[in-house]
Amino acid sequence: MNLMILAHPKFDQSIANKTIVEALKESGVPLDIRNIHELYPDYQIDIKAEQENLLKYQNIILQYPFYWYSMLAILKHWIDEVFEYSFAYGNEGDKLKGKNLIPSFTVGSSKESYSALGFQHFRIYEYCKQLEQIAYYTQMHYIEPIYSYETSLAAGYSKKSIIKVAYQHAERIIHQLQLVDEMHSQEK
Numbered sequence: 001m002n003l004m005i006l007a008h009p010k011f012d013q014s015i016a017n018k019t020i021v022e023a024l025k026e027s028g029v030p031l032d033i034r035n036i037h038e039l040y041p042d043y044q045i046d047i048k049a050e051q052e053n054l055l056k057y058q059n060i061i062l063q064y065p066f067y068w069y070s071m072l073a074i075l076k077h078w079i080d081e082v083f084e085y086s087f088a089y090g091n092e093g094d095k096l097k098g099k100n101l102i103p104s105f106t107v108g109s110s111k112e113s114y115s116a117l118g119f120q121h122f123r124i125y126e127y128c129k130q131l132e133q134i135a136y137y138t139q140m141h142y143i144e145p146i147y148s149y150e151t152s153l154a155a156g157y158s159k160k161s162i163i164k165v166a167y168q169h170a171e172r173i174i175h176q177l178q179l180v181d182e183m184h185s186q187e188k
Contacts, residue, residue: 002177003057004104006035007064007075015159016106016151016166017065023170029177032057036078043074045081054082055095058184059177060140061102062131066147069120069127071105079134088138097139100180103131104145104173106166108152143180146172 004024008017024031034053040046054060064072086093107114107124114120128145135142148169150157 001057002029002031002059002061003053004031004033004061004063005075005078006033007037007062007072007078008035009037009072009074011035011037014065015153015162016148016169017063019163019166020063020104020106020170020173023167024173027170027174029174031061036074040074040078043077045078047081047084050078050082051087051095054099057099059100059102059180061104061173063104064106065151066105066107066124066127069122071131083134083138094139099140100143100184101131101135101138101140102143102146102173102176102180103128104169105147106151106169107147107149108155109149110155111149114149141180143176146176 004021006017006021008014011018021033032053034050036045062071062075064075070076083089083096085091087095109120110118112118114122114124116122124147125145131145132142134140146169148165151162151165153159153162
């Protein structure tokens with residue numbers, strides 16, 4: 001079973017992230033979704049409930065729009081609170097060991113903008129190092145992030161093109177889940 005931690009402050013207005021979630025639901029892939037903006041609009045995370053939830057799943061997908069070169073504040077806060085000492089790391093902190101962490105996010109602007117010569121100057125994977133280290137520190141398997149460019153109306157992309165990109169993104173998530181499930185079954 002798969003768990004998606006969804007972080008989007010205006011999910012109902014989203015085109016890309018909303019389409020990704022809808023496409024995953026339509027696909028029939030087994031997926032439970034926790035919309036943390038909806039669950040915790042005051043940022044008061046129910047740590048024990050979130051930890052108990054994490055224990056049930058092998059694949060943890062973090063779904064969010066890429067904001068200011070990072071994850072959203074609520075998602076960082078969720079990790080800060082839920083991945084606590086003696087749960088995710090430290091003394092007896094091995095509860096996430098062997099689980100798969102799969103970052104999945106949408107990027108508003110173009111691939112070209114995220115290059116050494118582009119106006120963002122760095123490639124997307126360079127911004128993902130903190131998630132990779134979190135996975136390693138908590139003994140999780142870091143799965144290469146799934147991300148899609150050109151997902152913002154404000155950046156000049158059409159609703160039709162964003163929806164197309166979002167469906168392709170959802171297909172990549174499904175494919176990645178199949179791969180990690182195959183890998184996990186071979187390890188047993």
